[in-house]
Amino acid sequence: MSCSIESYGDLFSLCDNVGLDSKKLVSINQVHSSKIISVKRAGHYESSDGIINIGGNLVCSIKVADCLPIYFINRISRTIGLVHAGWRGLSLGIINEYINNVKKNNERASDNYVFIGPSIKKCCFKIQSDVLSHFDSRFYSKINDKHYQVDLQKWAVNQIMNLNIKNDKIFVIDKCTYCNKDLYESFRRDGDAAGRMYALLGWLE
């Protein structure tokens, strides 16, 4: 699930309220990298942008406001994971890094179901030409000489499919965080005043 909350303490209550055990909670200090950590114990971890929990005995969390929260669920091994993917993460190959971790544990990429939560869509995600070289040219279009718009969701889905996960296992919430002020937080829309939304992932017993 994805949900907007006020503070870190509320994350624990939210966790319990939806039937997940807050004592099993894992959170990370996100830095727009491509680093994935494989966790065996609950707690707060430094400097990474993705969590993998082999066997799925913990509750994973990340926070977002426009970036893509990507949920990975393997119903066979019960392994779960969450990835925080903005354009930097996608450009650095964070999805590939997640799947590398899956394979290290002798699990198959193709056994994963993938959900992409609410995030900024092409209608509102504009970039300037100076950063264009970081993007895959199949997923942006030109607005004018200086500005381009980018489809981050399509770019992510393409990367996921290239890793041997079929389209019918990939689900994308088709709502833009920027456009839907009543529903979602958006950093691009509200700047420093923007709140954050938490993505939570764990197995209900």
Ligand SMILES: [Zn+2]
């Ligand atoms: Zn929009």
